Amino acid sequence: MPRYRVMYAKEGPAxxxxxxxxxxxxxxxxxxxxxxxxxxxxxxxxxxxFFAAPLAVGTIGxxxxxxxxxxxxxPAGIVAKALSDAMPEGLRxxxxxLVPDNLPALMAVVDRAAYSxxxxxxxxxxxxxxxxxxxxxxxxxxxxxxxRSKTGEKRMFDIKPGIFAMSAWINNDxxxxxxxxxxxxxxxxxFEELIAAFMKCSGLRVRGNFEMRRKALxxxxxxxxxxxx
Amino acid sequence: MDLLQQILPLVxxxxxxxxxxxxxxxxxxxxxxxxxxxAFPDVYEVxxxxxxxxxxxxxxxxxxxxxxxxxxxxxxxMAEKMRENGLSLFALESLRPVKDFDILAFTLQYEMSFxxxxxxxxxAGIPLRSEQRKEEYPLVIAGGPCAFNPEPMADFIDIFxxxxxxxxxxxxxxxxxxxRRKMLAKxxxxxxxxxxxxxxxxxxxxxxxxEDGAFQEIRPVRAEVPGKVTKRVVKDFDGTPFPVxxxxxxxxxxxxRMMIEVLRGCTRGCRFCQAGMIYRPVREKKPxxxxxxxxxxxxxxxxxEISLTSLSTSDYSPVLEVIRAIVDEHSGRGINVSLPSLxxxxxxxxxxxxxxxxxxxxxxxxPEAGTQRLRDVINKGITENDLMEAAGAAFREGWHAVKLYFxxxxxxxxxxxxxxxxxxxxxxxxxxxxNGVSRGRLKVTVxxxxxxxxxxxxxxxxxxxxxxxxxxxQDDLSSKIRDRGLTLNYHDANLSFVxxxxxxxxxxxxxxxxxxxxxxxxxxGWSEYFSIKLWLEAFRLAGIDPKWYANRGYNYEDPLPxxxxxxxxxxxxxxxxxxxxxxxxxxVDCRTGFCPGCGLCPALEIEPYYAGSEN
Numbered sequence: 001m002p003r004y005r006v007m008y009a010k011e012g013p014a015x016x017x018x019x020x021x022x023x024x025x026x027x028x029x030x031x032x033x034x035x036x037x038x039x040x041x042x043x044x045x046x047x048x049x050f051f052a053a054p055l056a057v058g059t060i061g062x063x064x065x066x067x068x069x070x071x072x073x074x075p076a077g078i079v080a081k082a083l084s085d086a087m088p089e090g091l092r093x094x095x096x097x098l099v100p101d102n103l104p105a106l107m108a109v110v111d112r113a114a115y116s117x118x119x120x121x122x123x124x125x126x127x128x129x130x131x132x133x134x135x136x137x138x139x140x141x142x143x144x145x146x147x148r149s150k151t152g153e154k155r156m157f158d159i160k161p162g163i164f165a166m167s168a169w170i171n172n173d174x175x176x177x178x179x180x181x182x183x184x185x186x187x188x189x190x191f192e193e194l195i196a197a198f199m200k201c202s203g204l205r206v207r208g209n210f211e212m213r214r215k216a217l218x219x220x221x222x223x224x225x226x227x228x229x
Numbered sequence: 230m231d232l233l234q235q236i237l238p239l240v241x242x243x244x245x246x247x248x249x250x251x252x253x254x255x256x257x258x259x260x261x262x263x264x265x266x267x268a269f270p271d272v273y274e275v276x277x278x279x280x281x282x283x284x285x286x287x288x289x290x291x292x293x294x295x296x297x298x299x300x301x302x303x304x305x306x307m308a309e310k311m312r313e314n315g316l317s318l319f320a321l322e323s324l325r326p327v328k329d330f331d332i333l334a335f336t337l338q339y340e341m342s343f344x345x346x347x348x349x350x351x352x353a354g355i356p357l358r359s360e361q362r363k364e365e366y367p368l369v370i371a372g373g374p375c376a377f378n379p380e381p382m383a384d385f386i387d388i389f390x391x392x393x394x395x396x397x398x399x400x401x402x403x404x405x406x407x408x409r410r411k412m413l414a415k416x417x418x419x420x421x422x423x424x425x426x427x428x429x430x431x432x433x434x435x436x437x438x439x440e441d442g443a444f445q446e447i448r449p450v451r452a453e454v455p456g457k458v459t460k461r462v463v464k465d466f467d468g469t470p471f472p473v474x475x476x477x478x479x480x481x482x483x484x485x486r487m488m489i490e491v492l493r494g495c496t497r498g499c500r501f502c503q504a505g506m507i508y509r510p511v512r513e514k515k516p517x518x519x520x521x522x523x524x525x526x527x528x529x530x531x532x533x534e535i536s537l538t539s540l541s542t543s544d545y546s547p548v549l550e551v552i553r554a555i556v557d558e559h560s561g562r563g564i565n566v567s568l569p570s571l572x573x574x575x576x577x578x579x580x581x582x583x584x585x586x587x588x589x590x591x592x593x594x595x596p597e598a599g600t601q602r603l604r605d606v607i608n609k610g611i612t613e614n615d616l617m618e619a620a621g622a623a624f625r626e627g628w629h630a631v632k633l634y635f636x637x638x639x640x641x642x643x644x645x646x647x648x649x650x651x652x653x654x655x656x657x658x659x660x661x662x663x664n665g666v667s668r669g670r671l672k673v674t675v676x677x678x679x680x681x682x683x684x685x686x687x688x689x690x691x692x693x694x695x696x697x698x699x700x701x702x703q704d705d706l707s708s709k710i711r712d713r714g715l716t717l718n719y720h721d722a723n724l725s726f727v728x729x730x731x732x733x734x735x736x737x738x739x740x741x742x743x744x745x746x747x748x749x750x751x752x753x754g755w756s757e758y759f760s761i762k763l764w765l766e767a768f769r770l771a772g773i774d775p776k777w778y779a780n781r782g783y784n785y786e787d788p789l790p791x792x793x794x795x796x797x798x799x800x801x802x803x804x805x806x807x808x809x810x811x812x813x814x815x816x817v818d819c820r821t822g823f824c825p826g827c828g829l830c831p832a833l834e835i836e837p838y839y840a841g842s843e844n
Contacts, residue, residue: 013249014479016237021244021480028251028477028531031562039563058238086531088479089249208235 001038001048001069003101004079005229007094010061010219014090019054025088026066033082037221052136052217052228053113053183056190059212063094065228067106097229111220112164113183113193116213118176119206124147127170131203139199145193159197162189166198169196175206183217232316233324240307244480245273248321250478252529254286255322256296263295263406264322265332266367267634270345271754271841273301277476278484279818280538281336281373284395287472295402298322298330299476303346305751308352317355327353328408332405333367337375339359340731341724341754343373346371347746348468350385357743359387359432364415368405376429377460377507378684378791380447381397381731383431384739386413388422391794392460392507393493397427410563427461430454436736436790442777444735444790459795462833466493466512473525477532486534486567487526491519491551495540496819496837499597500608500810501639503683504540506803507796509829511820513840515548520554527559535559536567543568543577546840549624570595575616588625591630591672599649601722605813606641608687608806611624613653614672620657624664630672630713631657636679637702637719638694640810647702650675651709658714674716677706679725683732684791685798687806690783692731696722723761730768731777735790739780740771799828 010182017025025057027047032038039045055061070079087093118159137143145158161181169176177198181189191212199206217228236245236369258264267285269276278281282299289297298320303311311318317326327333333355335346347357350369358364359369371382379389390397402421408418416432433454437445463469471490478485494511495504523535535555542548555566562714566584571577573594581592581700596616598604604611620631635650654675661671676732677700682691687820694702697724710717731738745767752758783789785804792800802825809816817823830836 013244013247016243016247016339018242018244024485025479026648027533031531031533032251032528086251088251088477089253172438183511209238211234 001071001081002073003099003103004068004076005097005099005106006066006068006083007086007096008061009063009092009094010055010064010065010090012089012090015060019051022051023049025075025091026068029083029086029088029091030068032086035068035074035079035082036071036073036190038071040112050106051209053188054111055214056192059115059214062213062215063217065106065110065217067099069209082164089138095104099229108186109219110184110217110228111182111186112180112184112218113214114178114180114216116176116178116215117191117195117210118174119208119210121170121173121175122205122207124173125170125175125204128169130168130175130204133204134166134198137198137201138163143194143197143201145197151176153205159189159193162187163194165195170197175204177210199223232314233319234313234770236307236310236316239310242273242480245301246303246307246321248324250321250479251531252474253299253322254290254296255474256290258296258323258325261294261296263332263402263409264330265289265295265297265334265402266298266300266327266330267297268327268333268335268349269302270335270337270342270349271302271752272304273478274480274482276500277478277684279336279338280472280488281394282488283472283475283488284470285334285398286476286790287474288395291470291797292399292402294406296322297334298325300327300349302349302752303352308348311352312460318349328355328366330349330367331409333369334400335369335371337371338371339383339474339754340375340381340728341759343375343731343742344745344750344753346382346385347742348751351746355747358384358739360384362387362415368415368418370401374503374507375507377503377794377796378732378734379429379431379794380436380736380790381734381738381742383736385742386431387419388428388430390461391427391458396461396463397425400425401428420451420454423451426459429458432734434793443523445788447790447793457793457795459833460507460668460797462510462835463493463512463798465517466838467518471522472528473522475526477530484536484814485532486536486697487523487530487532488536488538489519489523489526490514490539491537491542491545491548492539494552494837495544497541497544498608498806498816498818498825499679500606500806501636501683501685506685506798506827508540509796509798509827510835510837511544512838513546515840516551516554517552520558521556524558527562527564532705533563534565534567534570540571541572541573542570543574543580545553548580549583552580556583565692571619573611573619575618575622578619580627581623581628582626591632591674592628593632593634595634596618596653597634597636598642599646599651599653600637602813603639603642603649605815606810607636607639608810608815610815610818617656617660621660621664624661624666629661629666629670630674631661632674632676633657635675635677636680637677637706638699640680640688640691642694647705647814650677650706654710654715655712658712661714668714671714672716673714674704674718675706676708677703677717677719679720679722681725681729681732684789685794685796685803687803687810689733689789689803690784690785690787690807691778693726695780699725721756721759723764724756724759726779727753727761727764727775730775731778733790737771741767741773744768744770795832797829797833802827
């Protein structure tokens with residue numbers, strides 16, 4: 001069955017949709033668009049929609065990916081137009097491509113993600129101080145965060161091996177954090193974890209919360225930052 | 230950075246407050262003369278499941294001179310953050326404060342949501358009492374079933390709509406628009422509104438009490454204000470605007486599916502049921518209308534399930550042909566049909582079979598009482614034979630879970646009736662085993678609620694059974710319903726007690742609501758928030774005894790606090806029905822062609838309409 005890869009942005013009100021909400025919304029949008037979405041077999045059939053990596057509720061996604069299987073061939077341009085017109089506010093289609101159906105699943109190939117976060121600083125801060133704080137943070141032998149196991153037990157987990165890059169800068173009173181983190185089924189670092197650990201370690205304080213954004217998703221092994229096409 | 234965006238990451242289920250849903254209507258604020266906001270006094274997932282909101286939203290937004298937005302009760306975590314940050318209650322479409330609108334319209338679905346209305350007014354920065362609200366505040370209006378006894382909410386609501394809102398809303402908006410153009414004061418606009426049929430403006434009425442504290446009379450205080458307000462009713466139900474482009478929530482609603490209303494009203498005449506009285510007469514939608522609206526809903530929403538809604542869908546004359554036609558036309562696209570509730574009879578199981586070809590969840594039947602004697606008293610026209618046939622058919626057709634709804638504390642109830650509940654539950658369980666449902670999968674759930682006497686019913690004169698007696702009956706049932714495969718659920722008797730006080734309450738209960746709000750009562754329909762301790766304290770502070778309202782019986786000649794609201798069903802008929810109940814005499818459904826004489830059709834100049842009856 002023909003498989004389509006969708007690149008989309010999740011922003012505006014849609015950034016507050018949970019992963020389940022998102023699946024439901026895509027399914028309904030595809031139905032409104034009149035696209036013949038394929039269904040899984042079995043007792044409780046569900047639409048063949050596969051997302052690259054769940055995005056934390058509230059985080060903006062600039063370039064998210066999903067695969068969708070249809071029961072019949074429809075030109076990608078037509079799928080794009082129809083689906084685009086049927087999406088609710090905040091889910092913006094960027095591009096749709098027909099992809100070979102033997103391509104590995106998105107979830108299996110996604111390996112890293114690039115993030116940014118911004119917030120208003122509580123106190124004024126020199127650029128050099130911030131840069132040093134970031135360097136000190138990354139120089140630590142391990143960066144421990146508290147996680148809970150499925151049974152609810154707390155344990156400490158070292159996220160350092162999953163941090164591929166991190167930097168920080170300021171613009172007037174706005175602090176911006178950038179990071180590239182391990183993402184996917186073979187290990188996943190949540191951006192909030194990193195931010196919390198950095199803020200704790202540096203002693204910096206912000207007013208309110210960080211606005212977080214996932215800027216890109218990357219596959220394993222590619223050095224050239226190619227996206228998931 | 231935007232305040233709302235700062236708060237939303239900190240609360241549970243932020244999509245509740247984000248808006249942006251499919252089919253949400255965003256009108257130009259500056260260019261639209263009259264701004265209204267529909268307020269549902271419960272959380273988003275509950276409110277978005279309410280068809281009435283979608284009906285009014287569609288009608289108002291179809292007018293070029295008006296807009297309607299939506300607001301729901303923020304869950305306490307959100308409310309706390311809003312207070313901390315000085316963010317006032319806002320509407321989902323424009324994100325503007327509710328107090329910037331011209332009309333704030335609440336629906337009164339359930340007495341236990343009254344506290345949420347005060348909670349929402351407060352979050353909106355709007356004074357609670359109507360008399361405290363000056364010109365700059367919105368007109369606060371309310372409708373829905375609880376408006377049929379509006380008195381407990383009379384202190385807080387400027388204008389009540391009695392009856393079917395889609396029939397009145399346009400006239401009301403016209404009057405408000407005209408009044409504003411003439412620069413009339415709010416008080417004068419309310420006076421003008423009071424002259425519309427079906428509109429009740431409590432500030433224009435004075436209440437009198439007897440020396441012993443009993444309610445005596447309610448009288449208009451200005452000329453041309455009617456002494457009695459008669460409900461409004463849609464005459465052409467088939468042709469009335471139906472929302473075929475409803476707002477589709479992105480986050481899961483309680484009823485997360487298309488809703489097509491196939492009929493309104495129910496004439497079965499269960500004597501405890503308020504809906505069965507206030508939504509008369511029965512009006513059915515033509516099959517072709519149902520099918521046309523279904524096709525539009527499918528196209529406009531993208532849902533994969535459609536529910537044929539009404540008070541009693543298996544009574545819809547062409548129900549079988551309509552279900553088959555929907556299945557034929559839409560099942561290829563994976564669309565399922567669902568039915569909201571089923572009568573305990575064989576035909577209903579046939580219907581369920583028709584719609585549930587794939588999913589085998591549980592089937593629910595509502596015998597309501599454990600013995601034939603008591604079912605005759607309440608006029609629930611179901612025999613034990615009907616129930617057993619229905620349950621047997623359900624088990625044979627592959628269902629393995631059955632839910633049975635009962636009520637305790639019904640008038641004339643004895644221990645034998647309670648025994649009857651136990652016996653029926655066991656017999657249904659035995660039937661399941663006999664029909665080969667495996668022990669591990671067989672499940673019979675008995676759900677027991679407590680009878681609450683409601684205004685405008687044959688039981689409006691009846692007391693609620695004392696709280697202790699209800700609790701004893703619940704204990705008794707739970708000691709007996711213990712067999713493997715049987716599960717017993719019951720509603721909190723304390724909650725039913727407070728509900729009963731308000732269901733037949735008068736205007737003095739407004740003080741109790743204010744006290745309850747001040748003590749922190751909200752989300753009282755949710756067991757995790759309901760606190761009987763706080764409510765009893767509120768009654769005590771107001772100097773009012775809740776038992777005097779809940780557990781009190783009235784005589785036929787006693788004036789009732791809702792006598793000025795006319796549901797169209799005559800009081801003489803309700804008295805007759807009450808007497809027949811006491812004698813255990815059943816009354817036929819007017820569907821059968823025998824008119825039991827409830828008086829509604831001549832009074833409202835309307836007739837029942839059955840689809841296909843014109844042939």
